[in-house]
Amino acid sequence: MASCQAVVTVVYAIIGGVIYYYCGSYVSSPALGSAGGVIKIISYGFALPGLLGTMTIVTHIPAKFIFVHLLRGSKHLSSNTPTHWISWFGCTFGVTVIAWIIASTIPVFKALVSLIGALLGPVMCIQPMGAMWLYDNWEKGKGQKKTNGWIIGTIWSVVLIVLGTFLMVAGTYGSVLSIVSAYTESGGSAAFSCADNSNSM
Known part of the structure; x- marks a missing residue:
């Protein structure tokens, strides 16, 4: 896992560095929009x-999550029945439609990525680590002498939860302001527009 993460980090750093070197602060979002026409294609x-x-x-x-919760405890969950297939295709189609509506409502790629990252990133990547450590170790600090490791772990876990909450709230607020400004600026994108937004700044 460490070697995979190291390779991915190096590749991302090289790509980001090269793109920023040639495009600077004028890089498009997504970055492929900064390439010339042929290279972009x-x-x-x-x-x-x-x-x-x-x-x-x-x-x-998400479709599988909804599907399993809908049919849990029934014979249709693992049987080749019309209910099984109608539910499965309904879940996948419903998730696809919801994703399309969100992507079409927020057509600016960087604003959409920022909003998703702010809403879901801290909840999935930062706060759970602190919450899980506290869940696993909180009882160890009760009724006995608290070790330095336990105190440091507890403080760090609380910091992760508070920091994640701040990033989620502040990041979502900033992303929403960015989306609003993208709609109000001259020549900005519009919801459900078929305009090419692959070169948005």
Whole structure:
């Protein structure tokens, strides 16, 4: 896991550094929009299989979650019945429609990514770590002498939860302001617009 994370971090740093070196603060979002016409087409061609794979996974996970909760305890959950297939296709179609509505309502890529990151990033990546440590170790500090490790772990866990909450609230607020300004600025994007926004700043 460490080697994979190291390779991914190095690759992301190199790509980000090269793009920022050539584009500076004028880099488009997504960054492929900063490339020339032919290179942009080729880059999206290479990226498309990965995007399709990611789309399939990201659609499948919430659809499966809803599907299992809907049919839990019934024979239709694992049986080849019309109810099973209607429920499954309904869940996947419903998740896809909701995703399309969100993406079409917020057509500015960087604003959409910022909003998703602010709303879900801290909840999934920062706050759970602190909450899980407290859940696993809180009882160890009761009724006995508290060790330095327990005190430091408790303080750090509380800091993670508070920091995650701040990032979620402040980040969401900033993302919403960014979306509003993208709508109000001259030539800004509009909801459910088919305009090309691959070169948005």
